[in-house]
Amino acid sequence: xxxxxxxxxxxxxxxxxxxxxxxxxxxxxxxxxxxxxxxxxxxxxxxxxxxxxxxxxxxxxxxxxxxxxxxxxxxxxxxxxxxxxxxxxxxxxxxxxxxxxxxxxxxxxxxxxx
Amino acid sequence: xxxxxxxxxxxxxxxxxxxxxxxxxxxxxxxxxxxxxxxxxxxxxxxxxxxxxxxxxxxxxxxxxxxxxxxxxxxxxxxxxxxxxxxxxxxxxxxxxxxxxxxxxxxxxxxxxxx
Numbered sequence: 001x002x003x004x005x006x007x008x009x010x011x012x013x014x015x016x017x018x019x020x021x022x023x024x025x026x027x028x029x030x031x032x033x034x035x036x037x038x039x040x041x042x043x044x045x046x047x048x049x050x051x052x053x054x055x056x057x058x059x060x061x062x063x064x065x066x067x068x069x070x071x072x073x074x075x076x077x078x079x080x081x082x083x084x085x086x087x088x089x090x091x092x093x094x095x096x097x098x099x100x101x102x103x104x105x106x107x108x109x110x111x112x113x114x
Numbered sequence: 115x116x117x118x119x120x121x122x123x124x125x126x127x128x129x130x131x132x133x134x135x136x137x138x139x140x141x142x143x144x145x146x147x148x149x150x151x152x153x154x155x156x157x158x159x160x161x162x163x164x165x166x167x168x169x170x171x172x173x174x175x176x177x178x179x180x181x182x183x184x185x186x187x188x189x190x191x192x193x194x195x196x197x198x199x200x201x202x203x204x205x206x207x208x209x210x211x212x213x214x215x216x217x218x219x220x221x222x223x224x225x226x227x228x229x
Contacts, residue, residue, distance in 0.1 A: 033217075035217070043222070044220055044222040047217060047218075091156050093156070099170070100147070100162050100169075100170065101170060101172070102149075102218060103159070104156030106155055106156050107154075107155075
């Protein structure tokens, strides 16, 4: 993706509840890949979930799922049954098939309230 | 299977000094990337290697920056004549050609502070 926008600098969720983090992107490529990465405080970035643009089915990984709306260029992350360990910065990122560089959004800081 | 490792984890230097960071990718990964992350921002791409060849460089990579990946294994990122604006987290990532397409795995980063 050429640009990635995360419009929510901070979000909070009660433990065990569900939260959705928003991401929009813009790209001129027809083949691209989108990712959500998690960066806990002072810890390394971890891949949460990935989505290939050519797949219509939304990706899921356990409690994490995406809502991929290709026409709207939207790629939101839903976290179900939120846990204290989910507290982190979440980055949306994308890359085109012809380029290997990831373009990141500015991130959303997620707090989980016990 | 060990992950991506980076050394040092923290570096404090004085303006004008040279610094060098090292990245060891996941052993079978042939692609290696460097990113820079400043406070409150997402990572920004710096450069990319496929095996030992440096194939992409960002405009952010000024002539004071140089990266190498001899023999296609570990990589080094050197910053010459450091400036206060170079203070950032430098992240390394690796991926496998033919693996989960374009999925990059990140190291813990090297945090640089230029005084």
